[in-house]
Amino acid sequence: MLLLAFFQVTYSETVLAKVEYNKELFENLAVNKNKIPHIDIPDYKRIEFENGLIVYLVEDHQLPTVEIKGYINGGRRQEVKSLAGISSFMVEMMNTGTKHFNEKELANYKDINGIDFGFGVENDYLSFAGSALSTDTEEIISLMSEILQEPKFNANYFTRVKQELYRGLAQAKTQESNLLDMYFYKNIYKNHPYSFDDDIDLNIAALSNITPDSLQRFYDQNISPSNTIFAIVGDIDTKRMEKMLNKYFNQWGMIEKDEKQSTEKSKYQELEVEIKTPAVEIDTENYGRVILVNKPDATQAKIKMGYNFFDNNFKDKVAFTMANSVYGGGDFESRLMDNLRTKKGFVYGISATDQYNQLGGAYYISTEVKPADTYQAIQEIKEEMISIKNGEKKIKEDELFKIINLYNAFFPKSYKSKLSVINRIIYNVELEGRDVDYINKVIKEYNQLSATKAQKVFTEYSYPQRFLTVIVGNKEKILPKFKEQGIDVEVVEVK
């Protein structure tokens, strides 16, 4: 009994003993190297229909849900200047009403069946996504079929949608972020369709050119089963789903039966969509240029500085992305955050982004500061880049290790669900022509990266002399420091 009492007292004291906090405790606890992850590719069935539509099916019975992710190859690069923004207008109309469902009926159908469905518009593709409970699987499939195949553009809500889009654009012109993107991208991409979405003035002007007929033409030229791919993931049965898809999608693009002929209809319309490939022209006049968009009411100065960059096929993309994370990954340990937030308190956040499209990309750093700090912040951003580039402050092994270690921990999280994996697969395989296991190849590549290689890549592909700097803010508070330094600034007054 005495022994037991003694043991209990000792046990209690051990449990409540104060932990001695010191540097060594934390260093020991923080020793960790994450395993190199491997993303499992879920079992899927790929179906290619006679009309060219491609569908991937994945069964996942963990929850009674069904989800859809899809792409339509083309995107904004299919637009022309006089009809800039027509992609967004078109998908807005498609998701508002159809030939067989007016606006009220479509909204009611979605709500009563608990269906979410929407579109996205990107530079190189349109995307769409939907979700429902698995008890409503046929409802979401039939809805998607109706929306994709039976749009109605000469609808009574056309004028309302146009008016709403116009108002949204007018409002965007009062917002600093929108002005920043407008002046950055229209100079980076010049007259290329990649600049259209952010060019508010262009979109406003083009709106008046967009009619129901032009929407119909744009739809006819750019939406076809032959450039559409989607995945369905969830509580489904593959065989039954394939039958359902046949029922709703097999006739997409079929020519109407000729009443005079007795033969069955077997032909499809001309289904091939011409995917445009306008070249991105780089304007060297942008190098070193500083544009200040005056916004007298702004309490902050928003900054976006960058230059044209590589397309999706950039051979050193993975290495550069990792090296760039050391420079401006957005976390507290990146060079930019350490300097501009931790040491100088200039910023709340700052990050450097490498952005890729099929025809050409962009690289930029974005942040916001007090107006009086604008000039100095820009100098510090450049200095940090130069100090890596010229070897003065090289990328260290432990810096790179932390980035790789972080990616190894979080890659599995990003691809935790079957939907996220198959979404990435259909994008990689069907839009980019990569192989199914591309995700794991990327993981292997960054795990083999050394600080020496990262340093080499960052040195080779960073161009501090090319910065186009766009600032949105109050010119009275920003310009003096630039004038002091003899820097030419183009001031833009927003109308």
Add this chain to the structure above:
Amino acid sequence: MRKIFKVLVLSLLLILFGVNSIYANQSMKKEIFIPKLDYSHFKLDNGLEIYVFEDHKIPLAKFSIWYKVGSVDEPEGISGISHLLEHTMFLGTDSLGKNQVHQLVKAVGGSNNAGTYYDYTTYYEEVPSAKLELAMAIEADRMRNLKIDPKEFNREKEVVKQERRMRVENNVFSSSLEEIQAKAFQESSLHHQVIGWMKDLDNITSDDIRDYYTRYYAPNNAVMVVSGDVNPEEVHNLAKKYYGSYQPQEVKRLETIEPEQKLERVIKLEKVTRVPIIAMLYKIPKGDHPDIVAINALLDILVNNSTSRVKTELQKKKRMILEAGGFTVGLRKPGYALLYTVPISEGMVYDVRYEFDQELKKLIEQGVQKNELEIVKKRVLKDLIFSQKDISSAADTVATSVVRYNDPTLYQKNIQRLKNLTTKDIIRVAKKYFVRDNRTIGYILPKD
């Protein structure tokens, strides 16, 4: 003492039964199966509550500490101090240097952050599950041994002031909401926003921060939530190791009571915007009040759903507005519902407000349709099921109801309330809370 709670979701099947009646004509409908949400609960002698949610699919763990302190605990004069303290928590302890928390977490391949809300402050680390002890140790050290260096504190204050300029002063809607909320809540601590007034931020000293930290950062004023690839017993043992020796302390709270509003309040604000916005703030009870479920249903029927009354009449039919919506702010003190509409033009503003009032009046007088209620129930059912895709989101739901109301079962109670919700309940809450005398309207108008 370890307890295992199961959230009983069989009642969801009963909701589904009600919803399924609209599918009577459809054959071959599968039954929805609803997975159970399991978690483990412990409580240390010093009052620290621990909740553990297991999900072993990937080797990650999310560790979070939730302190029951936020901007509603701040008297005027030191508004924003809870959020400023959150920033200060990253400036080091007696053993950790400035920002070393970020460095340690990043070294193991993790991520971390923190957030302050009206009625809680939370810190989290997401780390490889083998490194859970690091997260435990960091938060335990910070709970007791924060170092507040006046120079570093003053520099961090500048970062917070920068954040205020960025998130509030430079944002049309946030800066307007700050003024509207101040007009609506004149005595209570909802008079100010989480970020605090700039003049108060200027005046807060490192001594103020030290007092505030000592007062509120105690084990009996905190909830620990761990989710992911974790073992409950291990979590319990680590919690005892790192937090077991800490003593509880008496937490004295600011008690302010907002007097009953007796008349509609109106504020007009001129901002740099092309479109006007009408923001209508209605006072509502605490977030665990039985009426909250009906209030949220009312908002969906009135303004949120694509088939909502306001969107159907004012946007699609009459083309008077561009957009409409609403949300509730449910807290451990009485909060508010905010409804907004975006009129097509400034000239339409008062007509829109009139038409909105007419729609509310119609709802009260003519009632709510059965299918409108079914749409609401279907939406909530769907959201509940989809939320189970991410265990940490389910964990946060339980965490907020514990840190606010000491009630981990609120989730279940609300399911039951939704199941029992009738069209009469919706009309009742409309009559009780959505009246002009309980409303503060902000007209956000273009400056020119």
